Amino acid sequence: MEEKQTADRRIQKTKIAIHDALVALMARKSVSEITVRELTDTADISRKTFYLHYADLTDVFREMENQLLDGLHLLLRNCDFTNRQSGISTLFSGLNELIQHDLPFYRQLVRSDYFGRFLVSVKQVLKDELRMLAAQRPTSRPKLRELSLEFAAAGLVSMYIEWFRSDTNLPLCAVAAAAQQIIFNSILATA
Numbered sequence: 174m175e176e177k178q179t180a181d182r183r184i185q186k187t188k189i190a191i192h193d194a195l196v197a198l199m200a201r202k203s204v205s206e207i208t209v210r211e212l213t214d215t216a217d218i219s220r221k222t223f224y225l226h227y228a229d230l231t232d233v234f235r236e237m238e239n240q241l242l243d244g245l246h247l248l249l250r251n252c253d254f255t256n257r258q259s260g261i262s263t264l265f266s267g268l269n270e271l272i273q274h275d276l277p278f279y280r281q282l283v284r285s286d287y288f289g290r291f292l293v294s295v296k297q298v299l300k301d302e303l304r305m306l307a308a309q310r311p312t313s314r315p316k317l318r319e320l321s322l323e324f325a326a327a328g329l330v331s332m333y334i335e336w337f338r339s340d341t342n343l344p345l346c347a348v349a350a351a352a353q354q355i356i357f358n359s360i361l362a363t364a
Contacts, residue, residue, distance in 0.1 A: 188226060188236075190216040192278070195233060199281035204234075237278065238291050242298055244271050249302040260306075261356055265349035272333070272345060283337040292330060300326035303356070325356060 194216035198207045209230060213223050227233050248267040252260045272279055282288055303322050312318050329352050336348045 184226070187216075187218060187222060190218060191223065191226070191233060192237065195230075195237075196278045196281055199278075199285055204230075204285045234291075238294060241271065241275075242294055245295070245298050246302075249298070261353050265353045269345050269349050280337050283334055292334075296326050296330045299329060328355065 191212065194212050195207070197215055198211060207230060209220060209223060212230065212233075213220050216223075227236070245268070248271065249264065252263045252267070282291060300322050303325055304319075307318055307322060332348055332352055336343065336345065
């Protein structure tokens with residue numbers, strides 16, 4: 174058991190080194206220009222070690238994307254929306270925690286050429302979860318609801334993107350508060 178824990182810690186340490194190296198490289202150059210050799214040199218690991226864990230750089234991005242999406246799904250599933258105001262507040266507090274946990278990565282990702290694919294995934298998760306929330310209330314206009322959900326999910330993602338891209342000192346909690354009001358006053362009011 175002790176050997177497995179040691180191996181797990183080594184794997185985790187290696188993956189953290191790769192992750193940190195990728196963020197550092199993304200600050201200097203386009204994602205499409207980053208090579209495995211540069212990444213391994215920056216992470217101070219061998220290429221062999223890299224290939225033990227990943228097939229290529231896309232695998233690293235995919236893993237990081239899946240970690241965020243898994244965290245987002247878990248967060249959304251654990252929000253209690255029986256009290257909508259409280260549930261939405263919990264959602265945005267949790268979203269802030271997810272972002273703060275890996276803020277340098279997300280700041281670089283928003284500026285990268287890989288971002289479009291990632292953005293589509295995040296928007297879809299938000300839209301699906303908002304759809305489940307809105308379904309708690311009956312509607313006689315399902316198409317209008319669907320359009321409202323698309324608008325809300327895209328708008329929320331756009332708010333955060335703008336915050337990431339700007340050099341503002343606006344706290345993330347202020348963005349979350351504004352997004353919370355938008356969701357509460359639009360989607361839930363018309364759902």
